[in-house]
Amino acid sequence: MTTLAETAPGTLQVTDRKSARAFVDTHIVPYADAYDRQGRVPEELLERMTAAGLWAPFLPRDTGGGEMDGGMDLVTLGEVHEEVGRGCSSVRSLLTVHTMVSWAVQRWGSPAQREQWVPALGRGDVLAAFCLSEPGAGSDASGIASNVVEKNGGWVLNGVKKWITNGQRADLFLVFARTATSIGAFLVPRDSPGVEVTPIEDMLGTRASMIAEISFRDVALGPDALLGPSGFTAGMVLTGTLDLGRYSVATGSVGIIQAALEACAAYASRRTVGGSLLKDLPLIQAKLSDMVTDARAARLLVAEAGRLKDAGEASTIMATWVAKYFASTAAARHASEAVQIHGANGCGHDYPVARLYRDAKVMEIIEGSNEIQRVTIASQAEREII
């Protein structure tokens, strides 16, 4: 098959916030409401994202002659994901889970696993999904029932994963399952016998993120399916991967606040009520000023978490919890106010704010719900004593 990446070599490369903004304004913003209604992101956009180098630009890249560079830094990656989130949270969700799996393979993979998967994940030739949640276990990852048993030097996987973003489309699943001693992470190609994907339609938000339930029935895996160490540190694969996912969701939440702000600033400058423009009414001004302030504050928290990641500082993990908590709650608050400012127009199809409102609610649930974030942040509160 000839892909767009081959037929459109001139597609703008996304290398920073500015080029991401241009890509998103051209290829995503005009269509995001249609994706939301159709419940999927079209293949054409996925290919365009491949051509733009959007899938996993933080992976080391071959710069020719066998030389590798370090890939995009995580502050810049966060800015790129914010821009994508400003355009469409469903698309940003696809990037988030692909980012998580790509990073995990790069960070924890054996040389053979990296060789097999990293180049294809980097290009976007293979798209990945992250499979932790189950019908009976979400916040409490230790409650998962999926399991693997060792057999003939490999593994046999059984279990059901639910709410899997891009499960309908992804080629590679990173599946967390119980081993005899702990929880392990397993790389499972979609076409493995025994894998069955059932689409979940009609979600409240991120409706185009192609969510699925995936069942694994006696799926036979080779010894190289296990990603990373086993034993106590296996939990770190999960912690590290979720940390990056949380960072991406935090950036996407900033994008939602920014989108709400831009929609409201435009609407309030045009809409008149009782002879006054909305933007001149003090109660509306209060809402706009809070959006401006929270967008900036959330962006700074995210940038700080990204800077600590780039520096390899352990404190990035808590910084990311705080950033995601602040950004997701602010996004839900401001998306709700954005609908309010638009009145009935905010409830219809002609403006993007209803989509932002539904998507923002999801941000308070995924990658650690608000409650889990508060529990975690509070449990570390004594660290903040200075």
Added chain:
Amino acid sequence: MSGNAKEQILDFVRARYPQADIDETQDIFALGFVNSLFAMELVMFIEKTFEVTIPNDELKIDNFRTANTMAELVDRLSPARV
């Protein structure tokens, strides 16, 4: 090297758990301090502070039980070992 590493590791653990009174021989797992978040922080701290990369086969619980065993790990992984 390892004396210094030991102190830095102890400082890191004590800063995270100010209520704890630990020395370099105490098993931080047995004391119940280690959850997956702290395990990840500990690995990141060691890699950043001592400029080492901990390979998968060294990510074993026994290497992380005490400040002593972590300092030994750092020694093993440091290129400029003396």
